[in-house]
Amino acid sequence: MLSRKYRFHSRGGVRYTYQNGKTIRGSKISLVFAENSRKKQRFAVVVSKKVLKSAVGRNRIRRRVYEAIRLEHPHITAPVDCIFVIYSKEVATMEFMELRNLIRSLIQGAEIV
Numbered sequence: 001m002l003s004r005k006y007r008f009h010s011r012g013g014v015r016y017t018y019q020n021g022k023t024i025r026g027s028k029i030s031l032v033f034a035e036n037s038r039k040k041q042r043f044a045v046v047v048s049k050k051v052l053k054s055a056v057g058r059n060r061i062r063r064r065v066y067e068a069i070r071l072e073h074p075h076i077t078a079p080v081d082c083i084f085v086i087y088s089k090e091v092a093t094m095e096f097m098e099l100r101n102l103i104r105s106l107i108q109g110a111e112i113v
Helices: 011-020 055-075 096-109
Strands: 022-025 029-035 042-047 080-086
Touching: 011 029, 011 042, 011 080, 029 096, 042 055, 055 080, 055 096, 080 096
Parallel strands: 042 080
Antiparallel strands: 022 029, 029 080
């Protein structure tokens, strides 16, 4: 799982990223990103109750996405805030390599590599 120092700690940063960031949509996940002045990257994963009613299932999706982000994190060089918004419950059961490729393509599309 991604280290705590690379995650958001308050809702203020998430709100700022939603208001001032740019969005890239994928087939099951979208990425909202904005530059920050903290000299490091911060990430969040948002899974709505509309996607999956069970908290256990939403947390499983969140953990899988954080792990994929952790593996792609060394390639990200720009100081950005990234929010991955999940809008398909298929993320819980898809192959991990497929999930990782999906996240990699969103990061490359954002040109923050």
